[in-house]
Amino acid sequence: MDNVAIVVDDLEAAVAFFLELGLELEGEAVVEGVVADQMTGLDGVRSAIAMMRTPDGHGKLELTKFLAPVAVTAGPDAPPPNTLGLHRVMFAVDDIDDTVARLRRHGGELLGGIAQYENAYRLCDLRGPSGIIVALAERIG
Structure with a gap:
């Protein structure tokens, strides 16, 4: 596995949270263009990402803030832990x-x-x- 990606609405807050947990910031970038559109199946993708690395160097967490199109909420603001999909x-x-x-x-x-x-x-x-x-x-x- 290369990484797990999580879409966030406040990239700075998410980075600070995972830095406090002990992850290291590997790098930040803005991703856009044909490859991003093809990969996601969306048009006009522009996202800011922060790649976080676990202290042992074996795991990565990609934090993604969609600048365009904006992220959407699929349900309640704080879905319960038994919601289908990525749990935790x-x-x-x-x-x-x-x-x-x-x-x-x-x-x-x-x-x-x-x-x-x-x-x-x-x-x-x-x-x-x-x-x-x-x-x-x-x-x-």
Whole structure:
């Protein structure tokens, strides 16, 4: 897999959120033209993208803000976690409490609470910029 792309309405806020989570900004660009139109099946595509890389260098997250045509909402502003389609992106963290506290400063909101799965993991889901759901997993024991 090369990357996972997420469409956002505030690119700067999304970049700040994922930087706080520990991802690194690999690069930014504006994408437009025939290739972008052909790939998406849309006409007149112009989008700003930020490519984020996981600290281990193995995963990438492409944050995309459509400048034209503008992004559309397919349902409620904050769809529930059981909505069909891409559900969430999960990240392994060393300290889930600290990570949640830092992400709250960037608009992160817990969907429920921090749960413990046996003596193996502490887990949670939180909603970030543009309604993105991020899951966190802290290995314990």
